Amino acid sequence: MLIQREIIRPSADLRNHYNEISRQCRENNEAVIITVNGRGDTVSLGYEEYKRMKARIELLEILAEADEDVKYGRVAPVKDTFDDLRTLLKEEGQA
Numbered sequence: 001m002l003i004q005r006e007i008i009r010p011s012a013d014l015r016n017h018y019n020e021i022s023r024q025c026r027e028n029n030e031a032v033i034i035t036v037n038g039r040g041d042t043v044s045l046g047y048e049e050y051k052r053m054k055a056r057i058e059l060l061e062i063l064a065e066a067d068e069d070v071k072y073g074r075v076a077p078v079k080d081t082f083d084d085l086r087t088l089l090k091e092e093g094q095a
Helices: 011-016 018-027 047-071 078-094
Strands: 005-010 030-036 039-044
Touching (some): 005 011, 011 030, 018 030, 018 039
Parallel strands (some): 005 030
Antiparallel strands (some): 030 039
């Protein structure tokens, strides 16, 4: 699930209205942008949304690496890859 809305609040609200901001992040799936002197400073997200966002970023990084491997010919036949994996698994089972 993607963040649907972003709310902008001054830094004083973080101190004075933390519970409200926390609820907005968790229940409404909103990102709250905290400003200092009118400029964006930090972003508050619900923990579950943070974990989802982090997982998406990690997946995108893996896909970008794989795309680069294909682009530069760093590929191997699938059969060879699975044969190598089977060999590794057999060796670990015997250890």
